[in-house]
Amino acid sequence: MSETVEKIQAIEANAASAIGAAETLAELEDARVRYLGRKAELNDILKSIATLPAEEKGPVGKAGNQTRGKLEQLLAARQESLETAELNQLLEQDRLDISLPGSPAIGGGSLHPISRTRREIEDVFIGMGYQVAEGPEVEKVHYNFDALNHSPNHPAREWTDTFYFQDDVLLRTHTSPVQIRVMEQQPPPVFVIVPGKVYRRDSDATHTPMFHQIEGLAVDEGITLTDLRGTLLEFSKAIFGDQREVRLRPHFFPFTEPSVEVDVSCFKCGGKGFLKDGARCNLCKGTGWIEILGAGMVDPNVFSYVRESGYDPETVQGFAFGMGVERIAFLKHGIPDLRLFYENDLRMLGQFESFGISSGGRV
Numbered sequence: 001m002s003e004t005v006e007k008i009q010a011i012e013a014n015a016a017s018a019i020g021a022a023e024t025l026a027e028l029e030d031a032r033v034r035y036l037g038r039k040a041e042l043n044d045i046l047k048s049i050a051t052l053p054a055e056e057k058g059p060v061g062k063a064g065n066q067t068r069g070k071l072e073q074l075l076a077a078r079q080e081s082l083e084t085a086e087l088n089q090l091l092e093q094d095r096l097d098i099s100l101p102g103s104p105a106i107g108g109g110s111l112h113p114i115s116r117t118r119r120e121i122e123d124v125f126i127g128m129g130y131q132v133a134e135g136p137e138v139e140k141v142h143y144n145f146d147a148l149n150h151s152p153n154h155p156a157r158e159w160t161d162t163f164y165f166q167d168d169v170l171l172r173t174h175t176s177p178v179q180i181r182v183m184e185q186q187p188p189p190v191f192v193i194v195p196g197k198v199y200r201r202d203s204d205a206t207h208t209p210m211f212h213q214i215e216g217l218a219v220d221e222g223i224t225l226t227d228l229r230g231t232l233l234e235f236s237k238a239i240f241g242d243q244r245e246v247r248l249r250p251h252f253f254p255f256t257e258p259s260v261e262v263d264v265s266c267f268k269c270g271g272k273g274f275l276k277d278g279a280r281c282n283l284c285k286g287t288g289w290i291e292i293l294g295a296g297m298v299d300p301n302v303f304s305y306v307r308e309s310g311y312d313p314e315t316v317q318g319f320a321f322g323m324g325v326e327r328i329a330f331l332k333h334g335i336p337d338l339r340l341f342y343e344n345d346l347r348m349l350g351q352f353e354s355f356g357i358s359s360g361g362r363v
């Protein structure tokens with residue numbers, strides 16, 4: 001037997017034992033590169049066949065090719081068994097014992113009472129055909145005050161009451177500026193409500209520097225104060241109970257004329273002013289009425305700012321109203337201090353889990 005053929009047999013024996021000894025796919029790959037790779041000794045031998053004496057060429061070529069074929073088979077077989085072993089090990093590690101007891105239940109979250117109240121109010125107006133509109137919290141003085149007919153020296157313009165960024169840019173102090181923005185965007189008729197955050201320099205048990213309002217605006221031909229009253233009566237019944245009545249008291253707002261404050265008959269004492277035991281009702285302070293919002297007929301001066309979008313004060317009329325969401329929520333739930341809404345104490349917030357109508361699938 002030629003020396004070269006013996007060498008090939010030795011290579012085969014070494015390679016076979018290296019393949020058999022490989023414990024991982026990585027080790028097996030090392031063995032493959034070492035014995036069958038481009039730089040492997042067997043490869044060199046096969047390449048040098050042309051230079052061998054004629055009588056050796058045949059036997060060396062045959063032995064070399066046989067060895068290569070055999071090693072390829074051994075590699076494939078070993079690879080398959082290592083892969084199976086690795087998979088089995090993974091399956092073993094990931095095995096779940098579904099009979100083990102579970103970890104304690106994680107309590108579900110709930111909507112913040114302000115969000116719930118806002119949605120409840122929105123749903124009442126959506127049911128009457130209103131659309132929901134929004135506007136920016138960082139607002140121009142033009143929209144927040146000027147176009148809403150505030151006189152140049154109106155006290156709400158003071159920096160002591162209002163957060164300013166620049167002379168003409170501020171954090172909106174109410175949702176009313178969105179009235180103007182909506183009317184700029186669409187001609188009458190318009191029926192919208194505008195929920196949103198508003199900001200004022202105020203902080204005590206009944207005022208927080210940020211709070212929520214919902215604005216309403218209805219503009220069409222022939223809208224009257226009676227429409228406003230009927231709309232707010234329906235709203236009050238939906239939120240505070242079927243037996244409610246409303247009353248309108250004269251007031252002043254720059255952007256409405258006439259302006260009113262709206263009271264709802266007290267839902268604690270039924271409007272009587274005293275409770276069953278004869279004690280004075282502490283919710284309405286014995287008056288039988290509770291103030292819930294401001295409203296009025298849109299001032300023609302306001303329409304004149306949006307005349308170009310189709311609001312001719314001679315042909316369209318409208319009513320507007322604005323309410324504080326926190327105020328509605330605290331009246332309804334007898335919460336003594338507005339700041340409780342923002343302290344995020346779950347013992348307080350958790351009490352509202354089942355309050356109100358469904359979220360309608362919204363989050």
Ligand code: DAH
Nearest residue numbers: 174176294295296320321322
């Ligand atoms: N913007 C008023 C406020 O913040 C509330 C308000 C009153 C809104 C009367 C209105 C309205 O639309 O007609 O106090």
